[in-house]
Amino acid sequence: MNWLTYRRQHRVRRLLRTRRKDPLASLGKLSAPSQTLRHEKNGVRQRFCLGIVSAFLVFSVAACASLPDSGPVHEGQVDSDSRNPLAQLASGPIDGSSPEKLLADFQQACAAGTYDDYGIARQFLTSGTRRSWHPQTQVTVLKPKTELKLTFTDDSKVATGSGQPVLRVNQVGMRQSFREEETIKYELAKEDGQWRINSLPDGVVLTNTAFKNAYSQRNVYYWSSDHRFLIPDPRWVPRKNIVQYLLTALFSAPTGDLEGAVSVHEPITKIPSNLVTVQGRKAMVQLPDTLRLRSEMEMTRLYQQLRATLLNVAGIDEVTVSQNGKVLPDPSEQPAPVKKQMMLGVKNGEVIEESDTRNGVFTAAQDLAGEISWPTPGPVGTDFQVAIRGGTELVRLQRGKAPQVLYRGENLRVPQVDPWGWAWTGDASKPGDLVAVNSNFQVVRVKIPEGEKWKIPFFALSSPGVRGLVVWQVGYSFQGKMVTVLRGEDGTPTQIVLGNLGTDILSEVTSAAWIDSGKVAILQPGATPKIQVLAINSYDDSFEAAPKSQYLVPNPPNGDVQVVNDRGARLGHIQQSWRVLENGVSYPTFAGTR
DSSP states (O other): OOHHHHHHHHHHHHHHHHTTTOHHHHHHHHHSOGGGHHHHHHHHHHHHHHHHHHHHHHHHHHHHHTOOSSSOOOTTOOOTTOOOGGGGOOOOOOTTOOHHHHHHHHHHHHHTHHHHTTHHHHTTBOHHHHHHOOGGGEEEEEOTTOOOEEEEOTTSSEEEEEEOEEEEEETTSOBOOOOSSEEEEEEEEEETTEEEEEEOOSSEEEOHHHHHHHEEEEEEEEEETTSSSEEEEEEEEESTTHHHHHHHHHHHOOOGGGTTTEEOOOOOSSOOTTSEEEETTEEEEEEOTTOOOOSHHHHHHHHHHHHHHHTTSTTOOEEEEEETTEEEOOSOOOOOOOOOOEEEEEETTEEEEEESSOEEEEEOHHHHOSOEEEEEOOSTTSOOEEEEETTTEEEEEOTTSOOEEEEEOSSBOOOEEOTTSOEEEOBTTSTTOOEEEOTTOOEEEOBOGGGTTSEEEEEEEOTTSSEEEEEEEETTEEEEEEEEEEEOTTSOEEEEEEEEEEOOOBSOOOEEEEEETTEEEEEEOSSSOEEEEEETTSOOEEEEOOTTEEEEOSSOGGGOOEEEETTSEEEEEETTEEEEEEESOEEEEEOOOO
């Protein structure tokens, strides 16, 4: 036995002899020379206690951070759709609070309201008002880095809150109108000697940060009018119990601009609170008795709607449907469609492809027989790709073959291809000229009744082919307006209907493109180029464009705005800054996904 081993065993024996007397002292003897024991004994005791508290806190926070939105807790499950409730802490009213303090604490309790069903927020109200207040009616979201500003009357019984909203949504996540500056009136009264809120409007007002902590933007899906494609309808829903709120939105009604473009069941007027139960990664939907499924086909379509809406939300990877306690069979048993990544562009005079399966030349320069711009991928799963040749021909691109002319005209716009296989273009200098052409050379001129007398320099179609943006030119000014495409039973486009969402009069526009199925961007040049983003049921936005931006990239992946500058570099607007993604590819266009 060497000396070091002997010393270790000797110190262990000393520890065992002294543990009953003072376990903390024995730790001190192991960690310090005997001449400093008195000075370090208290420090060791404090570190020991602090270590226990720290370990407890780490365990507690980790446990809270893994709480799912609904259903039982599973160890190690991480839910990207949830926010840690610790980020939404709130407490009830404090005795003796002034009116100012009471309302300030009430705003914080409202921010935490989706996590406790506004139970704490109601404590700030008088007993009568608690029963009549409906906080879920609407949410008003204030501009970033701003809060509700409160002013009080001399007697402190009436307060007026003022703020500048950027968004207002109703209880099913649809965008509502709002003024540039909104005011809210609160009346206060004393109850049992304490200030309480006696009168206030329904709904809540949240800061931008609190809203994004408590709400998530997700799509619910409806069938197109011909039942061929699922159309996404973006909504803001609470992260807590997100699955229930999504189905509540789905079974209520689609957003108004989709009227006539989608097929829906009759809205359920009273949606049960237990519409869906989550166990592990399975969502079990219990349909109300009032919802009638008249055929196997309707059941198949409903299953596909629910899958598109719920899969990958809160970690869900399986959906079952029951009614009257009986599980309904899924006739399709089809997995969710896999999104395909594909981009076409022009490089060195050739059309090139970048996709999940292949990269390289799509159509060689000798086959193109002219200058090509805006090669555009067609519907997922097809070989229908198109481009503009020489500004006067809409051509079909075929791998390794010469392009096929589909349509001839003047000043043809950037083509847009919808899931039905219609390629949209038209003369940008001719008033009201909007043309759709399919692979069978069928040409349809689609009318916009309200805008037939104006030029249409830009028309951008969302990836599901239902929503669009028309940019008109009136004199030297431009005006953008959201539109909806209506179709016949075979999917043929028949009419364009104007929506309510649009832009102010713009001095100039150089490009317009959809960023995802719910957002469209407009590039405005000038001394300080700007990009304006219009959104369905969400925030509009604007920010400075990358220097010398030439045009926007349609359907970029991940929903990040992308542009191409005058040097041929493709840049992405990622985390509020511009980053170079690729060089040397002109007119990059990504395939639209559904």
